[in-house]
Amino acid sequence: xxxxxxxxxxxxxxxxxxxxxxxxxxxxxxxxxxxxxxxxxxxxxxxxxxxxxxxxxxxxxxxxxxxxxxxxxxxxxxxxxxxxxxxxxxxxxxxxxxxxxxxxxxxxxxxxxxxxxxxxxxxxxxxxxxxxxxxxxxxxxxxxxxxxxxxxxxxxxxxxxxxxxxxxxxxxxxxxxxxxxxxxxxxxxxxxxxxxxxxxxxxxxxxxxxxxxxxxxxxxxxxxxxxxxxxxxxxxxxxxxxxxxxxxxxxxxxxxxxxxxxxxxxxxxxxxxxxxxxxxxxxxxxxxxxxxxxxxxxxxxxxxxxxxxxxxxxxxxxxxxxxxxxxxxxxxxxxxx
Amino acid sequence: xxxxxxxxxxxxxxxxxxxxxxxxxxxxxxxxxxxxxxxxxxxxxxxxxxxxxxxxxxxxxxxxxxxxxxxxxxxxxxxxxxxxxxxxxxxxxxxxxxxxxxxxxxxxxxxxxxxxxxxxxxxxxxxxxxxxxxxxxxxxxxxxxxxxxxxxxxxxxxxxxxxxxxxxxxxxxxxxxxxxxxxxxxxxxxxxxxxxxxxxxxxxxxxxxxxxxxxxxxxxxxxxxxxxxxxxxxxxxxxxxxxxxxxxxxxxxxxxxxxxxxxxxxxxxxxxxxxxxxxxxxxxxxxxxxx
Numbered sequence: 097x098x099x100x101x102x103x104x105x106x107x108x109x110x111x112x113x114x115x116x117x118x119x120x121x122x123x124x125x126x127x128x129x130x131x132x133x134x135x136x137x138x139x140x141x142x143x144x145x146x147x148x149x150x151x152x153x154x155x156x157x158x159x160x161x162x163x164x165x166x167x168x169x170x171x172x173x174x175x176x177x178x179x180x181x182x183x184x185x186x187x188x189x190x191x192x193x194x195x196x197x198x199x200x201x202x203x204x205x206x207x208x209x210x211x212x213x214x215x216x217x218x219x220x221x222x223x224x225x226x227x228x229x230x231x232x233x234x235x236x237x238x239x240x241x242x243x244x245x246x247x248x249x250x251x252x253x254x255x256x257x258x259x260x261x262x263x264x265x266x267x268x269x270x271x272x273x274x275x276x277x278x279x280x281x282x283x284x285x286x287x288x289x290x291x292x293x294x295x296x297x298x299x300x301x302x303x304x305x306x307x308x309x310x311x312x313x314x315x316x317x318x319x320x321x322x323x324x325x326x327x328x329x330x331x332x333x334x335x336x337x338x339x340x341x342x343x344x345x346x347x348x349x350x351x352x353x354x355x356x357x358x359x360x361x362x363x364x365x366x367x368x369x370x371x372x373x374x375x376x377x378x379x380x381x382x383x384x385x386x387x388x389x390x391x392x393x394x395x396x397x398x399x400x401x402x403x404x405x406x407x408x409x410x411x412x413x414x415x416x417x418x419x420x421x422x423x424x425x426x427x428x429x430x431x432x433x
Numbered sequence: 434x435x436x437x438x439x440x441x442x443x444x445x446x447x448x449x450x451x452x453x454x455x456x457x458x459x460x461x462x463x464x465x466x467x468x469x470x471x472x473x474x475x476x477x478x479x480x481x482x483x484x485x486x487x488x489x490x491x492x493x494x495x496x497x498x499x500x501x502x503x504x505x506x507x508x509x510x511x512x513x514x515x516x517x518x519x520x521x522x523x524x525x526x527x528x529x530x531x532x533x534x535x536x537x538x539x540x541x542x543x544x545x546x547x548x549x550x551x552x553x554x555x556x557x558x559x560x561x562x563x564x565x566x567x568x569x570x571x572x573x574x575x576x577x578x579x580x581x582x583x584x585x586x587x588x589x590x591x592x593x594x595x596x597x598x599x600x601x602x603x604x605x606x607x608x609x610x611x612x613x614x615x616x617x618x619x620x621x622x623x624x625x626x627x628x629x630x631x632x633x634x635x636x637x638x639x640x641x642x643x644x645x646x647x648x649x650x651x652x653x654x655x656x657x658x659x660x661x662x663x664x665x666x667x668x669x670x671x672x673x674x675x676x677x678x679x680x681x682x683x684x685x686x687x688x689x690x691x692x693x694x695x696x697x698x699x700x701x702x703x704x705x706x707x708x709x710x711x712x713x714x715x716x717x718x719x720x721x722x723x724x
Contacts, residue, residue: 170531217714224470224672225717227534228664232706235661239703355661359538366535370528400653403546410539411518418525418532 117294120373124290127377128283135275142392144271148278150384152340155282157364157376158289159332163211164362165371166289166298167325168305170227173214173234174333174361177207179241179353181334182341186253195263200338207334208327215326219319222308231355238353252348255341265342274343281339282377285332289373292328301325302371333361367413369420378421383409437573442690444574450686451584455641456659457666457678458594459634465610465673466630469519469533473541474663475656476548477635481507481642482651483548486557495563496643497582503643504636511635514540515628523627541656548653556650564647579647590640594675597633606630610673662702665709671722680720684708 135147156178163169184206185199194202218229242250258264267273292298301321303311312318341347368379386409390402417423460474471477484503485496494502518540522533559565567578597603608616609626617623649655666685670677685705692704712720 170534172534217710221713221717223530224464224468225668225713225719227470228668229710229713231661232665232709236703236706236710239700239706243697243699355657363535366531370531400546400549400551403542403549405546407539407541407543407546411536411543412539414532414536414539415518415521415525418528 113294117290120290124283124286124373128279131279132276135272141271144275146385146388148271148274148343149388150380151275151278151282152336152343153360153364153384154377154380155278155285156333156336156361157368157380158282158285159329159336160361161365161370161372161376162285162289162292162332163322163325163329165365165375166292166305167301167322168371169219169322169325170362171230171326171329172227172355172358172362173230173232173237174329175353175355175357176214176234176237177211177330177333178337178340178357178361179237179347179349180210181207181337182347182352183241183247183253183337184334185338186255186341186347187247189255189264190253195261196265196338196342197263200335203338204331204335207337208331210334211326211330212323215323219322219326231358234353234355234358238349238355241349241353248348250348252346252351255345255347257345265339277339278343281332281336286373286377288328288332293373297321297324305371363410367410367417367420369422372420372422374425375420375422378425382421438694441574442694443687444571444576445580446687446690447683448576448580448584448686449689450683451587451679452580452641452645452682453659453662453666453685454679454682455587455590455644456638457663457670457682458591458675459637460663461667461670461673461675461678462594462637463630463634464667465675466606467519467523467613467627469523470537470664471634472534472537472660473514473544474638475658475660476541476544477507477510477638477656478642478645478659479548479651479653479656480510480544481639482646482649482655483552484639485643485646486559486651489559489562496559496646497563500586500640500643503639507635507639507642508632511631511633512628514635515631519631520624520627545653545656552653554653556652558650559646562647577648579644583641583644583647586640586644590637591675591679594633594637602629662705665706667719669709669712669719671719674719674721677719677721 131151135144138144138147156174160171160174163171181200181203185194185196185203188194188199188202189196214230214233218226218233221229241247247253257266257268260267260269262273265274265277292301300311300314300316303314304316304318304321308318337352341352344351364379364383365376366379367383368377369375383406387402387406390405394401394405413421456474456478459477460471463469463471481503484506485499488494488499488502489496518536519533522536523529525532564579564582569576569578569581598607605616605621605626608619608621609623613623616626662685666678666681669684670679670681685708688705688708689701693701696704
């Protein structure tokens with residue numbers, strides 16, 4: 097009997113994938129450097145704030161993308177993980193003096209656990225049933241926090257300023273440090289998405305997203321895969337919530353748990369290019385400035401023009417570019433399973 | 434808790450439940466027909482309520498008499514949304530599920546902005562209509578007349594929707610729902626059926642809006658209050674089932690009233706959401722949903 101053939105040279109297709117992935121990594125490093133240098137010449141607080149929020153939402157949306165894009169589970173309840181992250185780190189800081197640099201990992205863990213808890217019943221549902229169940233779970237979280245006196249109920253929680261400190265993520269003299277914190281967060285989510293894209297998990301998630309039955313026949317374990325994606329996605333969304341809480345210094349259910357936040361988190365990935373590495377960043381770079389600038393210049397007095405522009409943009413992009421803005425750049429989509 | 438209080442709660446739960454059911458019916462109809470969840474449904478309700486306010490202000494026509502007019506307007510609006518946005522979203526090859534969710538969501542934001550632009554952000558309500566501030570007493574239970582009238586109209590609308598199923602058009606609707614590709618072979622214009630389906634769905638929510646304005650304020654963001662409840666109602670009843678929407682609406686209304694009675698009013702929605710999640714764990718396709 098012949099010995100099994102030794103593992104031959106990998107087929108050329110594999111090399112192309114590896115080459116592309118190495119290219120993505122280099123591109124990632126270049127973009128990271130560019131984004132790190134970007135705020136240095138900028139001195140007005142408005143633009144600095146815009147950059148920080150954009151980068152933070154790029155990271156949050158990348159976290160959503162891990163579950164919504166790569167795994168194909170359209171969650172419309174990510175505000176829950178964001179809000180829980182914000183509350184956990186803030187309460188740990190306020191009540192127990194735990195520095196947010198540690199607290200944000202606790203925030204991520206609790207949010208990730210929460211995502212598992214939500215996933216356990218909700219992943220039995222598919223398609224629209226799943227999406228609506230996540231809306232409802234988010235809504236329940238919002239209402240519970242609104243009525244929960246122990247966490248400040250509707251009044252929310254103020255983060256006391258304990259002096260300029262990196263450990264406490266408190267900076268009052270300059271916004272610049274927050275830019276780097278947000279950037280580090282976004283880069284971490286990007287790196288995780290990059291690793292997932294090339295891993296066995298990434299391939300089986302995408303296979304599952306595109307055809308559940310076929311994937312199952314190839315021994316993809318559907319339920320555990322969804323749970324894993326939810327936990328990772330929830331973890332990073334919670335960390336993002338913790339950073340956001342330290343940045344704004346005050347949280348209440350309306351600012352960190354309201355339902356529209358779930359959409360704000362999902363939109364950059366969907367419009368930028370769902371299930372792609374660059375979609376969330378690209379989507380956030382377009383959406384957040386459009387929303388913020390139109391609100392500052394046209395939204396005065398509750399005129400509503402800013403909402404019309406924002407809503408119109410969402411409709412136009414989603415109809416004209418169903419594969420997302422990345423398709424404009426000619427970037428190849430993540431390999432289809 | 435006295436028996437009278439319980440009876441009072443049950444009755445108001447039933448009346449509110451019927452309104453929820455009517456708001457949800459249009460959503461369910463559209464979903465059953467073409468697998469599209471309209472995330473701008475609450476905004477259609479808001480538009481109908483503003484339409485009633487404007488027509489009342491301009492022509493002094495009572496909202497009850499406006500029903501046919503508002504239905505016609507909303508029907509037109511529904512057809513327009515289908516032709517302008519949904520038909521395009523359905524023709525997309527890639528990522529169709531997400532495109533339709535976020536396209537209708539963008540539409541919702543747009544409509545909200547337009548309403549704010551046209552009417553400002555203030556809350557408005559109608560007073561001096563035939564129904565406003567009148568109460569009927571039935572065996573010691575007080576029933577506000579606007580709610581009572583709304584429930585009656587709601588039952589009529591449901592009867593109408595169920596009767597539509599018996600007409601030629603209704604059979605075409607049912608056939609399109611069963612197999613949207615096969616109907617083209619027997620000469621049914623699918624695109625036209627879809628457009629009429631959207632018109633009907635919007636007209637139904639128009640009826641709900643016109644009846645609601647007699648006892649509920651309107652503001653550009655009022656849709657959000659009803660939208661989540663409508664999604665819950667539709668999912669609980671089973672997507673696409675009109676009867677399911679009716680039953681689920683009543684269940685939701687009753688659970689809400691009882692939660693407000695037993696726990697506290699600020700938690701009333703938590704009760705209905707929890708019931709919905711529990712039912713879905715046992716029966717993922719909802720009470721009357723087809724597999």
